[in-house]
Amino acid sequence: MAFARFFASRLLQAVPVLLGVTLVVFVLIHLVPGDPAQTALGARATPDAVDALHSQWGLDQPLHEQYLLFMERLLGGDLGTSLRFGQSAGDLIAARLPVTLWLIAYAAVLACLFAVPLALWAASRPAALRDRVVRVISVVGLGVPGFWLGLVLIEVVSVNWLLLPAAGVEPGLLGHLESLFLPSLTIAAGMTPLIVRSLRTEVLRVTESDFVTTARAKGLTPHQIRMRHLLRNALAPSVTVLTVNVSFLIGGTLVIERVFGLGGLGDLMLTGIDARDFPLVQAVTLVLAVLVVIVNILGDLAQALIDPRVEVQ
Amino acid sequence: MSISSSLSRTGVAAWYERRSRRRRSSRGADASLAIGVAIIGIMMLAALLAGVLSPADPIRQDIPNALAPPGTDGHPLGTDALGRDVLTRMLYAARTDLFVAVGAVLLPLAIGVAVGTIAGYRGGIVDRVVTGVVNVVFAFPVMVLLIALVFILGPGIPTIIVAVTLVSWVSYARLARDLVRRERSMDYVLAAKVSGLPTRRILGRHILRNIIAQPVTFAMSDAVAIILFITALGFLGLGVPPPAPDWGTMIADAQPYFTTHWWLAVFPGLAICAAGLGLSLIADGLSQKWNAQ
Numbered sequence: 001m002a003f004a005r006f007f008a009s010r011l012l013q014a015v016p017v018l019l020g021v022t023l024v025v026f027v028l029i030h031l032v033p034g035d036p037a038q039t040a041l042g043a044r045a046t047p048d049a050v051d052a053l054h055s056q057w058g059l060d061q062p063l064h065e066q067y068l069l070f071m072e073r074l075l076g077g078d079l080g081t082s083l084r085f086g087q088s089a090g091d092l093i094a095a096r097l098p099v100t101l102w103l104i105a106y107a108a109v110l111a112c113l114f115a116v117p118l119a120l121w122a123a124s125r126p127a128a129l130r131d132r133v134v135r136v137i138s139v140v141g142l143g144v145p146g147f148w149l150g151l152v153l154i155e156v157v158s159v160n161w162l163l164l165p166a167a168g169v170e171p172g173l174l175g176h177l178e179s180l181f182l183p184s185l186t187i188a189a190g191m192t193p194l195i196v197r198s199l200r201t202e203v204l205r206v207t208e209s210d211f212v213t214t215a216r217a218k219g220l221t222p223h224q225i226r227m228r229h230l231l232r233n234a235l236a237p238s239v240t241v242l243t244v245n246v247s248f249l250i251g252g253t254l255v256i257e258r259v260f261g262l263g264g265l266g267d268l269m270l271t272g273i274d275a276r277d278f279p280l281v282q283a284v285t286l287v288l289a290v291l292v293v294i295v296n297i298l299g300d301l302a303q304a305l306i307d308p309r310v311e312v313q
Numbered sequence: 314m315s316i317s318s319s320l321s322r323t324g325v326a327a328w329y330e331r332r333s334r335r336r337r338s339s340r341g342a343d344a345s346l347a348i349g350v351a352i353i354g355i356m357m358l359a360a361l362l363a364g365v366l367s368p369a370d371p372i373r374q375d376i377p378n379a380l381a382p383p384g385t386d387g388h389p390l391g392t393d394a395l396g397r398d399v400l401t402r403m404l405y406a407a408r409t410d411l412f413v414a415v416g417a418v419l420l421p422l423a424i425g426v427a428v429g430t431i432a433g434y435r436g437g438i439v440d441r442v443v444t445g446v447v448n449v450v451f452a453f454p455v456m457v458l459l460i461a462l463v464f465i466l467g468p469g470i471p472t473i474i475v476a477v478t479l480v481s482w483v484s485y486a487r488l489a490r491d492l493v494r495r496e497r498s499m500d501y502v503l504a505a506k507v508s509g510l511p512t513r514r515i516l517g518r519h520i521l522r523n524i525i526a527q528p529v530t531f532a533m534s535d536a537v538a539i540i541l542f543i544t545a546l547g548f549l550g551l552g553v554p555p556p557a558p559d560w561g562t563m564i565a566d567a568q569p570y571f572t573t574h575w576w577l578a579v580f581p582g583l584a585i586c587a588a589g590l591g592l593s594l595i596a597d598g599l600s601q602k603w604n605a606q
Contacts, residue, residue, distance in 0.1 A: 018452075024450075032465050140590055145545065145561075145589070151568060155572065248455065250454040250456075250457065251455050255456065269460065269461075273551070278465075284457075288457045289453045292452050292454055
């Protein structure tokens with residue numbers, strides 16, 4: 001019951017943010033210098049075609065009417081029509097979404113596999129050699145550009161060692177796991193330093209708490225304390241750290257998809273940009289922002305399930 | 314035995330241990346800072362002296378001498394697919410990328426701290442509006458909103474700085490707001506208020522001075538991300554318009570030649586890594602110093 005109430009109030013909190021997101025996406029088209037319809041169609045477009053696009057996008061109406069129209073279509077599930085593909089943007093996105101979601105989940109899992117042991121290892125002896133090694137790894141790792149690391153990995157692993165596919169997505173679960181490994185690894189490499197830092201701080205905080213002192217006083221070995229008490233209590237903060245960085249994760253996906261030619265949402269957005277396809281770019285931007293909001297809600301829920309002390313602020 | 318050792322840890326020994334740990338970490342912080350400042354200083358100096366260090370023209374094409382390997386006479390790092398000198402282009406690219414990064418860090422820092430300070434101090438409706446806007450911008454993945462804005466506003470250096478500012482002022486605003494809210498009920502602020510100082514003076518002279526260290530530290534770690542964003546935009550073809558050199562664009566141009574002429578993509582990539590490393594060392598040093606206090 002308490003959980004249901006938590007869920008409801010968390011959803012309610014998201015409503016104004018989602019409204020704001022739609023407003024920002026709506027305003028985007030009005031930031032285009034000059035006439036967006038003219039820009040989209042090119043200099044040689046006939047005035048009739050420009051007029052037709054004006055009325056299709058509702059640009060001939062007052063601003064607040066336009067927003068209401070935009071929202072009305074949106075709530076009816078209409079994300080607009082792509083100029084480049086002449087198709088509903090919603091359908092295009094639905095077809096590309098699975099690859100992007102795969103990539104995000106895969107990268108998050110890999111990042112945790114690297115970050116959690118590193119953070120625990122570093123936090124087990126603060127200021128000792130191992131702590132400094134982990135610190136150096138994360139300081140160096142922060143500055144490496146993902147798109148470049150991706151290219152280097154393709155060259156070394158795929159071209160030289162002939163180990164993994166260099167581009168594209170193979171069908172099936174195993175095919176996905178194999179062909180998305182390098183792109184996910186690239187994204188995970190960028191995320192790991194961020195997660196390690198926050199997680200190390202969190203674990204140290206837990207280490208200094210009373211229940212760990214109690215466990216130590218009871219005579220548990222450091223290993224037992226780490227496995228039974230620290231790890232479990234470090235789980236909640238790692239979920240937080242992951243959700244805080246999800247926006248970084250999704251942004252990274254966008255660029256890495258282009259490097260590995262994966263044809264997900266990022267690729268769709270960049271194709272839309274090349275074609276000056278405003279409705280498509282708006283739709284992808286909106287969907288990705290909504291994705292961040294959803295992941296944040298899920299993160300908070302997971303948090304509440306792990307740690308009964310969590311409450312909505 | 315175990316009792317006596319645990320007792321001694323709580324007393325003088327613990328104090329000594331804490332002090333020596335603090336000293337050790339402060340030495341680490343100084344080292345991080347020094348190396349970071351040295352890296353960034355050398356890169357900035359090289360960027361400023363680009364014309365002196367390498368007299369070649371960064372955009373003049375020389376097709377007959379294209380794709381020369383590093384070590385070629387007159388081209389220490391070789392030439393690209395259009396015969397342009399790679400070292401020269403990297404130096405001019407440093408000028409572009411570091412200049413854009415400075416603008417794209419300082420502007421959001423100034424705007425974000427100003428807005429956040431006012432929101433935190435005023436509270437009420439101002440605070441609620443600012444917090445609402447901040448939450449909405451935070452909902453967008455940074456890179457996605459950045460790409461959308463650069464696309465919408467059109468290419469160019471001013472666009473990139475404006476786009477980064479629109480996206481990243483919110484982090485500073487949130488940070489400054491939280492700091493000021495904690496600060497505003499402190500005795501020294503109340504004393505300043507009672508003595509009749511105008512709000513602008515309280516905010517500017519007293520509160521700002523006490524909170525500014527944290528946003529500045531954050532700005533240094535933000536700068537690492539900004540460098541990566543700018544070069545990623547260049548890589549995607551949305552950055553500084555050609556033929557002006559930028560590390561990201563250089564890597565994108567080198568992509569088809571990676572297998573045969575790897576150095577074309579590797580050198581600019583290493584330059585980005587070096588800039589990133591320098592900035593993140595500075596950020597690391599500053600935050601260690603901040604934590605030690």
